[in-house]
Structure formats: structure tokens, C-alpha cells
Ligand SMILES: NC(=O)c1ccc[n+]([C@@H]2O[C@H](COP(=O)([O-])OP(=O)(O)OC[C@H]3O[C@@H](n4cnc5c(N)ncnc54)[C@H](O)[C@@H]3O)[C@@H](O)[C@H]2O)c1
């Protein structure tokens with residue numbers, strides 16, 4: 001993953017942000033919850049209001065709020081309730097979402113579609129978090145995510161496509177003929193073709209003595225994937241849905257329940273003996289979980305090891321940032337709002353219930369439900385600082401630690417340095433398998449311009465290089481030493497790529513920007529810049545991973561420190577689950593309070609066994 005370097009001038013970002021027409025819409029919406037009714041409308045805002053009226057939002061909102069009559073145009077967007085005596089009480093949204101990562105945006109849009117009045121608060125100037133973008137000198141860089149699962153037009157697991165479709169958005173995508181090209185120790189080179197049979201042929205040619213084991217291991221992955229793909233995916237914390245799925249698809253649900261506490265490495269070892277092939281499977285898991293196969297939940301491994309062949313990896317035209325932009329636009333189209341430069345510093349509790357948030361500029365905003373897309377470490381360690389850490393969160397922290405962050409290099413090069421048949425994504429670990437999980441041990445490389453040349457000026461490519469790195473390595477350095485270290489470490493990484501893949505790389509560089517874990521912490525508001533949760537030791541599969549409800553009434557979490565963990569498609573699923581559970585609690589979906597209490601207790605008990 002990579003992110004804007006600390007040297008990226010924020011104004012450059014803001015500028016490019018304003019250049020995109022529908023971003024103005026976002027700016028308008030960011031005004032609505034807080035500006036007084038006397039604010040006069042610009043031509044654009046007037047147009048936006050007309051558009052919303054056309055969408056029927058005005059009428060809808062009046063009907064639903066009932067007594068929340070509105071006088072002026074801007075107050076149409078407000079959800080101001082009145083007491084019986086007619087006095088205005090504080091304005092209350094149905095839900096406030098802290099953070100506009102894909103997890104937060106999916107939760108927000110799904111709720112908006114169900115009729116809730118949602119406000120998303122984003123600390124930064126654009127939406128997307130790790131799935132954001134930035135523009136510089138004619139290049140469009142993906143901040144982090146660039147390998148997109150769940151973006152096809154078939155099955156039930158195309159969660160990105162579905163999340164966009166829910167708000168009436170569709171994006172053009174470019175199918176990648178391969179997921180990743182592995183360059184591994186002992187000159188083992190494996191290209192993961194989109195076509196499953198081509199991939200299996202390539203792997204069995206490298207390990208002919210393990211042909212049966214290879215087919216059996218990936219065969220189990222398919223069994224799990226097919227079970228997942230047969231379900232309608234909603235909240236596993238909602239009993240009516242969960243029992244309904246067990247009733248309709250008993251075999252598939254039992255398959256998933258069986259594999260829920262298992263890990264990929266243990267299953268691989270049932271069928272495969274060759275240590276180098278097992279190390280390859282470690283690398284397969286590492287690129288999605290930052291841990292080896294023994295620590296990677298089998299359900300997550302199956303999901304990614306099969307979806308890349310089933311739906312394939314698809315790159316959105318114009319860059320990954322378009323997904324968040326489209327979701328943010330969809331949120332507005334459904335009558336909800338997003339506010340940028342809105343840094344939530346604390347969650348307000350009343351009678352132990354989450355009722356609102358406080359922003360760094362002192363404003364307080366209130367909602368029936370608060371959803372945090374910040375990591376659990378940020379949510380409970382910072383936004384709820386001073387409150388006792390709930391037992392459930394203590395247990396979570398016993399099982400999971402913060403995964404390291406990344407050192408990232410966003411680079412532009414002259415096109416001629418890359419051979420014409422260069423693949424889009426590469427994973428490089430040169431000499432020693434034991435370096436797989438070490439800081440700077442392995443290198444991730446994405447070249448999105450191989451698929452979408454519109455991301456760079458003609459005759460140029462974008463390279464997006466990243467490697468794991470801990471914040472401890474970068475703390476306490478005087479600025480000069482910090483800058484020098486960034487340059488030195490980046491230079492070492494680039495030299496390795498030059499030696500392994502692209503001779504002459506250094507002399508072809510036209511632009512380069514380096515981000516460290518501190519950069520990730522600063523721009524993504526993630527504690528220590530962490531990539532997400534990582535099991536302390538061998539976990540019981542996904543059993544210990546919390547869902548969306550928390551021990552605090554009215555507070556839900558979404559994103560990668562919730563089930564099923566890291567990954568854009570994973571956080572999209574967490575958003576769908578969260579929105580379903582919240583909607584059930586709000587009465588926007590069917591619910592059963594008695595069954596709820598029973599299931600939540602049962603799930604809590606399961607987690608305590610992890
Ligand atoms: N496929 C890939 O190549 C790849 C690469 C990098 C990241 N990713 C994935 O993206 C996932 C992260 O998605 P996510 O939705 O969990 O979160 P996220 O970190 O992407 O987004 C969280 C958002 O919340 C905002 N935020 C945090 N605290 C805030 C506060 N107090 N006030 C206001 N805003 C605040 C941040 O600015 C950020 O925009 C990771 O799991 C990772 O796997 C994928």
C-alpha cells in the first residue's frame with residue numbers, strides 16, 4: 001500500500017479536487033448540516049437543491065420527519081426535531097459515519113438507500129482513505145489499493161460492483177489478464193493467470209510431483225468460495241437473516257461454519273509436502289494478509305485465491321479513486337451527506353450510549369447511531385479515550401496486534417524502460433524465504449498504466465512500489481535524518497527492482513515521492529499507520545474477528561478491524577454487514593430483539609474461544 005508523502009502539498013490536492021465537476025457537489029453537501037439558514041445559495045448550490053427536489057428528497061424528508069418542518073432551502077437537508085412545546089432540539093442524523101474509507105462509504109450508502117439520513121465525516125479533503133487517489137503533474141496515483149477483487153459482473157461476491165449499483169453507479173473496468181507475477185527465491189517465477197487452468201498448469205509444471213496436492217488444496221478453496229458465492233451476503237449478527245440462510249442453504253452454511261476457525265497453511269499441509277511450494281502458498285497469503293498461510297484464515301484465502309479466477313481482477317478506468325468518488329456521489333444522490341476536513345476527536349456518550357461526535361473545531365454533531373470507520377485502536381484508544389476499554393476490545397487486542405505499515409514510493413518513469421509485455425502487478429522476494437514477513441523483505445509493485453494509460457501523460461508509466469515497514473523505524477528522527485533515511489531506503493528498494501526486473505529503472509525516473517508509516521498515520525488517521533489487524537499467533541481462523549456491534553450501545557465499527565479483515569472487498573463486506581445490522585436496529589429492516597440478544601451472546605461466546 002502507498003500513500004501521499006508528507007511532502008505532498010495539500011493545496012495541490014485541493015486544487016485537483018476542485019477540478020473534478022462533481023466534487024463541487026460534495027463541497028456543497030459539506031455545508032448543509034452546519035451552516036445557518038440565512039446562508040445564501042450560489043448558482044451551483046441552487047442547482048444542486050433543484051436536483052434533490054427532483055429526486056423527491058424534499059418530500060421524502062418532510063414525510064419522514066413529520067414535525068421537522070423546514071423553512072429555508074438549506075434547512076431542507078437538516079433533520080431538526082422539535083419538542084412538544086415547539087422548541088428546537090439539537091439536530092440528529094440517523095447515523096454518523098466517522099471516516100470515508102470504502103468500509104465507511106459502503107455502510108453509509110447502504111443505509112442511505114434504506115432511507116436513513118446519514119452524515120459521513122471525513123478528516124481529509126477527499127473520500128476513500130486507503131482507496132483514495134492523488135493527482136500530480138498529469139499523473140493520477142492510487143493512494144493504496146490497486147488490486148481490485150469483487151469488481152466483476154457475476155456471482156454474489158462482486159461486492160464493489162454491487163455497492164456502486166446500490167446507489168445507481170457503474171464504473172467501466174479493465175480486466176487484468178493476470179493477478180500478480182511472483183518473482184521468488186531460487187528463481188521461482190509464477191504468473192497467476194486469470195484463467196484458473198492456465199494458473200494450475202503453470203504451477204504444476206513447476207512442481208510436477210505435487211500435482212495432486214495442488215489440485216486438492218485449491219479444490220478446497222473452490223468448495224469454500226462456491227459456498228460463499230451461493231449466499232446472499234448480509235449481517236452474520238442478524239439472526240433472521242442468518243437462520244434464513246441456514247434454512248435455504250444448509251450445506252453451504254455448514255461448510256462455512258466448518259472452515260470458519262481454520263487457516264490456509266494447516267489445510268495446505270494436509271495435501272502438500274514440498275517446502276518451496278508451501279512457501280509459495282505463504283507468499284500467496286502474505287500479499288493479502290501480511291502474514292503467512294498458517295496465520296491466514298481459510299475463508300479469506302479461499303475468497304481471494306478463487307475470486308481472481310472467477311470474477312477476475314478488474315481495474316477501474318481512471319483509477320481506484322473513482323470508486324470512492326462514485327460512492328460519495330451516490331450518497332448525496334440518495335439525500336445523505338458527506339463533510340470533508342471534519343476531524344472527529346471524540347465520540348460523545350450519554351448514559352453510556354454513543355449519541356454524537358465532537359470535531360476538532362469544537363462543533364458537536366448528534367445521531368441515533370455512530371459508526372466508526374477508524375481502526376479499533378483509534379476508535380477505542382483515541383475517540384473514546386478516558387473511558388474504560390470494554391472487555392470485548394481487550395479480548396480483541398489479546399488476539400490481534402496492529403500489522404506494520406508500509407514504505408511506499410509513487411513514481412513516474414519513461415515508458416521505454418518497461419518491456420512491452422510487462423504485467424501490472426508484481427511481488428518480489430529475491431533470495432531468502434525467511435525474509436517474506438520481515439520489514440523491507442518483500443516488494444509489492446503495481447503499474448496501473450499497463451492497463452489504463454490515461455493515468456499518465458503519453459510515453460510514461462506509473463510505478464507504485466511498497467514494502468512493509470514499522471513506525472518505530474521512523475520515530476524520533478530529526479527532519480534531516482528522516483528525509484535522508486527516506487531517500488536511502490527508497491533507493492535500496494529501487495535498486496533491487498532495477499536488478500531483478502527493469503534494468504535502467506533509475507535513469508528513467510521522472511518523478512518520485514516517498515511515504516513512510518508516519519505519512520500513513522498522518523493522512524489516513526490510522527494508529528501507527530497500521531495496515532490493519534494481524535493475529536499475534538496462530539488464530540482460530542476468523543473466529544476471533546469482531547463483527548460490527550460493539551460493547552457500547554449505539555456504536556458500531558466498520559472497516560478492516562472488523563470481520564473479515566483487511567482488503568477493499570473485505571471492508572466492503574463489513575460495510576454491507578454493518579448497514580444491515582444498524583438498519584435492523586433502527587427498524588428499517590426486519591428484526592427480532594429476542595433472537596438478537598441470543599445470537600449476540602452466542603457469537604460473543606464463540607469469539608471468547610479464539
Ligand atoms: N488492494 C490493495 O491493494 C489495498 C492496498 C491498501 C489498502 N487496502 C485496503 O483498504 C482497507 C482499509 O479500508 P477501511 O475502509 O477500513 O479504512 P481506510 O483507512 O481506508 O479509511 C478510513 C478513513 O477514515 C478517516 N478517518 C479516520 N479517523 C477519522 C476521524 N477521527 N475523523 C474523521 N475521519 C477519520 C480517514 O481519513 C480515512 O479516510 C485496508 O484493509 C486495506 O486492505 C487495499
Ligand SMILES: CC(C)=CCC/C(C)=C/C=C/C(C)=C/C=C/C(C)=C/C=C/C=C(C)/C=C/C=C(C)/C=C/C=C(\C)CCC=C(C)C
Pocket residue numbers: 001146147149180228231233236245253254256257260287288289299300301303304425426427444445446564565566567568569570573606
Ligand atoms: C456466524 C457463525 C458462527 C457461523 C455461520 C457460518 C456462516 C454462514 C458463515 C458465513 C461467512 C461468510 C459469509 C464470510 C464471508 C467472508 C468474506 C466475504 C471474506 C472476504 C475476504 C476478502 C479478503 C480477505 C480480501 C483481501 C484482499 C486484500 C487484502 C488485497 C490486498 C492486495 C494487495 C495488498 C495488493 C497486492 C499488490 C501487489 C502484489 C502488487
